[in-house]
Amino acid sequence: MKITSAKVIVTCPGRNFVTLKIETDEGVYGIGDATLNGREVAVVSYLEDHVIPCLIGQDPQRIEDIWQFLYRGAYWRRGPVTMRAIAAVDVALWDIKAKLAGMPLYQLLGGKSRDKVMVYGHANGSDIAETVDAVGKYIDMGYLAVRAQSGVPGVKDAYGVGRGVLHYEPADADLPSQTGWDTRKALNHVPKLFETLRDTYGFDVHLLHDGHHRYTPQEAANLGKMLEPCQLFWLEDVTPAENQEAFKLIRQHTVTPLAVGEIFNTIWDAKDLIQNQLIDYIRATIVGAGGLTHLRRIADLASLYQIRTGCHGATDLSPVTMGTALHFDTWVPNFGIQEYMRHTEETDAVFPHDYRFESGHLICGEKPGHGVDIDEELAAKYPYSRAYLPYTRLSDGTVWNW
Numbered sequence: 490m491k492i493t494s495a496k497v498i499v500t501c502p503g504r505n506f507v508t509l510k511i512e513t514d515e516g517v518y519g520i521g522d523a524t525l526n527g528r529e530v531a532v533v534s535y536l537e538d539h540v541i542p543c544l545i546g547q548d549p550q551r552i553e554d555i556w557q558f559l560y561r562g563a564y565w566r567r568g569p570v571t572m573r574a575i576a577a578v579d580v581a582l583w584d585i586k587a588k589l590a591g592m593p594l595y596q597l598l599g600g601k602s603r604d605k606v607m608v609y610g611h612a613n614g615s616d617i618a619e620t621v622d623a624v625g626k627y628i629d630m631g632y633l634a635v636r637a638q639s640g641v642p643g644v645k646d647a648y649g650v651g652r653g654v655l656h657y658e659p660a661d662a663d664l665p666s667q668t669g670w671d672t673r674k675a676l677n678h679v680p681k682l683f684e685t686l687r688d689t690y691g692f693d694v695h696l697l698h699d700g701h702h703r704y705t706p707q708e709a710a711n712l713g714k715m716l717e718p719c720q721l722f723w724l725e726d727v728t729p730a731e732n733q734e735a736f737k738l739i740r741q742h743t744v745t746p747l748a749v750g751e752i753f754n755t756i757w758d759a760k761d762l763i764q765n766q767l768i769d770y771i772r773a774t775i776v777g778a779g780g781l782t783h784l785r786r787i788a789d790l791a792s793l794y795q796i797r798t799g800c801h802g803a804t805d806l807s808p809v810t811m812g813t814a815l816h817f818d819t820w821v822p823n824f825g826i827q828e829y830m831r832h833t834e835e836t837d838a839v840f841p842h843d844y845r846f847e848s849g850h851l852i853c854g855e856k857p858g859h860g861v862d863i864d865e866e867l868a869a870k871y872p873y874s875r876a877y878l879p880y881t882r883l884s885d886g887t888v889w890n891w
């Protein structure tokens with residue numbers, strides 16, 4: 490069996506997505522997501538100019554060998570562009586293998602560990618009252634877990650505050666827009682938000698919060714400690730994780746559960762965090778961390794230390810990643826939770842899929858493969874449109890972490 494052709498499809502049904510389609514001489518094809526928010530075209534070139542020429546004529550059934558070839562063979566390892574390109578190939582090949590086997594992908598991974606996958610939604614508002622209302626709407630929709638982000642008084646465009654009720658897309662301008670940050674103001678505000686949420690909704694609903702890399706380790710420890718009475722499900726990306734050791738300080742001071750990893754590319758980004766038990770949830774996902782082949786290795790390492798998965802699932806990860814992640818979540822023994830930021834109707838129409846939301850859970854379908862396709866004719870109606878993520882400055886002009 491041979492790969493006969495591969496093409497990259499770029500479409501923008503409200504936001505940009507990069508999709509790889511691999512075709513074979515047996516008529517079976519596979520689809521993989523390669524979207525890198527704000528840097529999409531770099532991955533298109535990596536795939537078209539450097540990966541696809543090497544794929545033609547290869548046996549698509551040799552997933553592991555092709556993964557190793559793309560990772561080791563390039564000499565230049567890791568990084569978001571390389572690993573997204575590898576992820577797209579990997580997922581397309583798993584899709585092909587599962588279609589050939591006539592099985593939903595979770596069966597190839599080892600079968601179901603659970604019937605459904607608990608997800609968390611994104612509630613946000615410009616102030617505490619609006620955010621509390623928004624969380625209530627998610628609870629009414631059946632969610633068992635909700636991430637809450639609120640505007641912070643005196644901070645311009647605080648992270649996570651969207652412009653719509655169900656959809657939040659931060660990459661919104663053809664040059665990066667400037668947002669603000671003030672840690673002191675956030676430390677005054679965030680604990681009040683969660684106290685109000687607990688007073689309003691009690692302690693049964695799982696609540697989550699994303700620090701989006703803004704705090705220093707000391708500030709992060711302080712926030713984690715202040716939030717302890719509110720019993721969060723997790724506090725995410727509370728400090729940047731390039732220095733994995735930084736989490737030791739946070740860990741020594743708080744039992745608030747910690748989640749990290751949506752920007753990780755490989756197991757090496759998470760190795761010390763996992764082996765020193767400095768986190769509780771690993772957020773690496775299919776498209777970010779080299780596909781199913783590599784994410785499985787991260788999850789297995791994490792399972793040795795009772796660390797559970799919590800795959801990134803923002804809207805810049807296409808339905809192809811969501812569908813594949815749901816097969817992974819259905820199988821992975823140390824599953825924790827899955828992020829679920831809803832795609833718009835336009836996006837869902839471009840990527841027909843068989844997963845569905847039911848009572849706070851997503852359930853993957855039973856179609857052979859990962860269950861997500863691309864409508865190429867419809868995709869062609871939405872041409873690429875450059876969009877950047879915002880960036881952040883403190884009030885004195887210093888660039889900070891967005």
Ligand SMILES: O=C(O)C(=O)C[C@H](O)[C@H](O)CO
Nearest residue numbers: 526659699751802803805828
């Ligand atoms: O979903 C999250 O937790 C995020 O932090 C979303 C990111 O800001 C988003 O994926 C950036 O493209």
Ligand SMILES: [Mg+2]
Nearest residue numbers: 699725726751
């Ligand atoms: Mg996040």
